[in-house]
Amino acid sequence: MEPVRVISGTAVPLRASDVDTDQIIPSDWLKKVERTGFGDGLFESWRESSDFVLNQGRYDGASILVAGANFGTGSSREHAVWALMDYGFRAVVSVRFADIFRNNAGKNGLVAVEVDAATADALLDAVEADPSLEVVVDVEGRRISAPAADIDAAFSLDDSVQYRLLNGLDDIGLTLAHAGTIETFEARRPEWLPRTNS
Amino acid sequence: MGKTLAEKIWDAHVVHHEEGEPDLLYVDLHLIHEVTSPQAFDGLRLSGRGVRRPDLTLATMDHNVPTTDIDRPIADPVSARQVDVLAQNCSEFDIPLYPMGDANQGIVHVIGPQLGLTQPGLTIVCGDSHTSTHGAFGALAFGIGTSEIEHVLATQTLPQRRPAMMAVTVEGDLPAGVTAKDVILGIIARIGTGGGVGSIVEYRGSTIRSLSMEGRMTVCNMSIEAGAKAGLIAPDDTTFAWLEGRPRAPQGSDWDRAVEAWRSLPSDPDATFDKEVVIDASALAPYVSWGTNPAQTVSIDDVVPDPASFDDAAQQEAAARALRYMGLTAGTSIRDIAVDTVFIGSCTNGRLEDLRAAAGVVRGRRVKDGMRALVVPGSMLVKAEAEAEGLDEVFTAAGFEWRSAGCSMCLGMNPDILTPGERCASTSNRNFEGRQGKGGRTHLVSPEVAAATAIAGRFRTPSDLDTPVSSGGAG
Numbered sequence: 001m002e003p004v005r006v007i008s009g010t011a012v013p014l015r016a017s018d019v020d021t022d023q024i025i026p027s028d029w030l031k032k033v034e035r036t037g038f039g040d041g042l043f044e045s046w047r048e049s050s051d052f053v054l055n056q057g058r059y060d061g062a063s064i065l066v067a068g069a070n071f072g073t074g075s076s077r078e079h080a081v082w083a084l085m086d087y088g089f090r091a092v093v094s095v096r097f098a099d100i101f102r103n104n105a106g107k108n109g110l111v112a113v114e115v116d117a118a119t120a121d122a123l124l125d126a127v128e129a130d131p132s133l134e135v136v137v138d139v140e141g142r143r144i145s146a147p148a149a150d151i152d153a154a155f156s157l158d159d160s161v162q163y164r165l166l167n168g169l170d171d172i173g174l175t176l177a178h179a180g181t182i183e184t185f186e187a188r189r190p191e192w193l194p195r196t197n198s
Numbered sequence: 199m200g201k202t203l204a205e206k207i208w209d210a211h212v213v214h215h216e217e218g219e220p221d222l223l224y225v226d227l228h229l230i231h232e233v234t235s236p237q238a239f240d241g242l243r244l245s246g247r248g249v250r251r252p253d254l255t256l257a258t259m260d261h262n263v264p265t266t267d268i269d270r271p272i273a274d275p276v277s278a279r280q281v282d283v284l285a286q287n288c289s290e291f292d293i294p295l296y297p298m299g300d301a302n303q304g305i306v307h308v309i310g311p312q313l314g315l316t317q318p319g320l321t322i323v324c325g326d327s328h329t330s331t332h333g334a335f336g337a338l339a340f341g342i343g344t345s346e347i348e349h350v351l352a353t354q355t356l357p358q359r360r361p362a363m364m365a366v367t368v369e370g371d372l373p374a375g376v377t378a379k380d381v382i383l384g385i386i387a388r389i390g391t392g393g394g395v396g397s398i399v400e401y402r403g404s405t406i407r408s409l410s411m412e413g414r415m416t417v418c419n420m421s422i423e424a425g426a427k428a429g430l431i432a433p434d435d436t437t438f439a440w441l442e443g444r445p446r447a448p449q450g451s452d453w454d455r456a457v458e459a460w461r462s463l464p465s466d467p468d469a470t471f472d473k474e475v476v477i478d479a480s481a482l483a484p485y486v487s488w489g490t491n492p493a494q495t496v497s498i499d500d501v502v503p504d505p506a507s508f509d510d511a512a513q514q515e516a517a518a519r520a521l522r523y524m525g526l527t528a529g530t531s532i533r534d535i536a537v538d539t540v541f542i543g544s545c546t547n548g549r550l551e552d553l554r555a556a557a558g559v560v561r562g563r564r565v566k567d568g569m570r571a572l573v574v575p576g577s578m579l580v581k582a583e584a585e586a587e588g589l590d591e592v593f594t595a596a597g598f599e600w601r602s603a604g605c606s607m608c609l610g611m612n613p614d615i616l617t618p619g620e621r622c623a624s625t626s627n628r629n630f631e632g633r634q635g636k637g638g639r640t641h642l643v644s645p646e647v648a649a650a651t652a653i654a655g656r657f658r659t660p661s662d663l664d665t666p667v668s669s670g671g672a673g
Contacts, residue, residue, distance in 0.1 A: 015515070016519070017512045017515075017516055018391055018491045018516060020628075022628070022630040022631070022632060023630065023631060026610075026632055027609050027610045027633075028610065028611065030233050030234075030261075030611060031233075031262065031276040031277055031279075031280050031611065032276070032280075033237070033240075033279065033280055033283050034236075034240075035237045045631065045632050045636060069512065070391055070392045070395075070425070073391055073491070074422070074423075074628060074630060075326075075327050075609075076234065076325060076326055076342060076343055077233075077343075078234070078237075078343035078344040078345060079344075096392050096395060097395075098425060099361075099395060099396060099425070099427050100327060100342065103342070103343060103346065104344075104345065107343065107345035108345065158220075159218055159219075160218075160219055160220055160359075171345070171349055171357060172245070172348065172349050172352050172353060174357075175222060175349065175352075175355055175357065176352070176353060178213065178214045178355075179353075181213055181214050182213055182222075182250075182353065182354065182355060185224055186224075186354075189224075190455070190459070191452070192455055192456050193317075193320070194226075194227065194314070194315045194317060194447075195253045195446075196227070196252075196253055196255060196256040196294045196315065196446075197294045198253070
């Protein structure tokens with residue numbers, strides 16, 4: 001994973017709550033065995049409607065998605081994060097993220113920016129009013145701002161996720177540093193615990 | 199201070215703890231399937247890593263598999279490739295696999311319990327959000343993403359922040375006709391799709407204790423639909439009786455040792471929860487979802503709600519959008535809605551008890567002319583057990599299709615899908631737009647309501663079939 005420090009760019013307003021991962025990437029796309037090429041499937045059904053926000057040319061090239069509350073609910077599919085990133089998004093803003101989606105985002109370097117309701121509403125209004133508005137997500141300072149719209153607010157981000165984002169760290173490598181502790185733990189497990197191969 | 203059930207399991211699995219960092223948790227059982235694992239195995243190969251504990255890992259094929267003609271190759275080449283890749287990965291890394299056609303194949307959350315692998319006190323993960331199902335046994339079980347699958351394959355551990363502890367207590371006797379499915383739909387309707395975010399939910403109270411293991415699995419299964427990290431229920435004699443004698447359950451003196459350990463798991467009397475919701479069972483009813491998220495549900499006695507009746511603008515907007523997608527008008531009686539298709543199955547309601555309940559409703563009756571009605575057992579073992587009781591004949595005599603095991607019409611990844619506009623009464627867990635096939639309209643119900651609806655062609659409870667219903671046309 002590449003380090004992520006600051007994301008700045010324009011944003012897309014997605015005024016919908018409870019955006020589930022089936023909408024973000026429909027199940028038909030989950031048959032692929034690769035990690036790449038999911039951008040074309042992003043919001044596939046909604047994109048069939050010409051007035052869907054991603055079909056509006058004025059939002060082309062945006063790197064930040066501003067959505068309603070409860071983003072990424074439902075299925076655990078990491079493909080949802082791969083699709084958002086493959087399309088070009090580097091951060092998603094919402095009042096609340098589903099737990100598995102937020103975990104998946106952190107593992108891939110997509111910043112899940114959790115803000116309060118007032119900030120989310122202000123951002124939605126501002127990017128709807130001005131699609132060229134510059135939005136800045138500062139991972140180190142945990143702040144999101146849009147100076148031209150007079151928005152500057154803190155967002156919450158888990159300390160360890162922030163550390164991994166800033167340093168582009170591989171979680172597995174970090175865990176394997178504890179290989180000895182894992183072995184000690186395994187030696188203490190009761191004998192009667194189930195095995196799948198016996 | 200006492201500990202909750204989830205805290206006891208959590209604490210017993212911490213391999214490494216460091217202030218400010220997530221705990222490194224040991225994983226007792228890792229279940230995998232064909233959809234979310236291929237990129238994880240690729241990651242292992244790219245970094246030259248192996249699978250640490252193939253003997254704690256089990257694979258099956260469920261999402262892509264067709265439920266007819268399973269002795270023939272999968273027709274869709276993309277699906278066929280995905281199941282082939284799983285077989286190759288399992289062979290390369292020595293992971294036990296129950297492939298399509300195997301007597302033990304089935305939905306991953308149905309086969310773990312039936313094999314006796316799902317046991318109290320375990321940590322269980324799977325790249326599937328309905329992993330919470332296994333919490334019915336007093337296990338800490340939750341869904342993970344593909345990067346986390348790779349992490350567990352390589353290390354048999356997972357770094358996790360300790361979630362909040364939430365109690366959902368349901369007390370009292372369930373009214374007639376109200377099932378475990380209605381209990382969980384009622385809970386989600388009350389706490390919302392985000393009500394459990396960041397929390398492990400322990401379901402407690404006399405109503406929960408009186409449920410069978412199958413009922414408890416139905417409740418825990420849909421914890422994720424309330425946004426919860428996991429859902430679990432304290433193990434008790436009902437749990438132990440269900441497990442005893444299953445192939446992978448402890449045997450002989452090991453069994454006694456295990457039961458002794460399991461009896462210490464329930465939450466201590468002085469344990470505290472960060473949040474508690476109490477629900478009176480007598481207020482629950484048979485529910486039917488009307489919208490496109492699992493909290494958009496009303497009693498079958500009710501009407502499709504008016505978007506204006508919701509408190510905040512976001513909910514009003516969501517309701518209006520849902521009604522458009524579902525092709526419904528506010529004020530319509532639920533019993534007046536005509537249904538095209540009935541699906542009985544899934545990891546929510548595809549177990550033997552669910553099939554028995556549905557068969558009890560349709561025995562001696564006929565599916566309404568022109569309707570499509572499917573019964574899909576959750577596993578090949580459930581299928582065999584149901585056939586040994588003659589349930590297959592009850593269903594086929596009534597006009598249902600009797601299928602082989604798989605996720606089937608729950609999620610639109612295999613040939614069992616809805617066509618645009620097709621309206622389905624489904625015992626599955628998600629009514630999202632397009633979930634059962636593009637443009638399909640899903641209404642979540644219990645197996646009993648699904649069965650009665652297949653007979654009447656409109657939403658009905660089993661008792662409605664015995665007494666004429668005034669509202670609605672053909673009934």
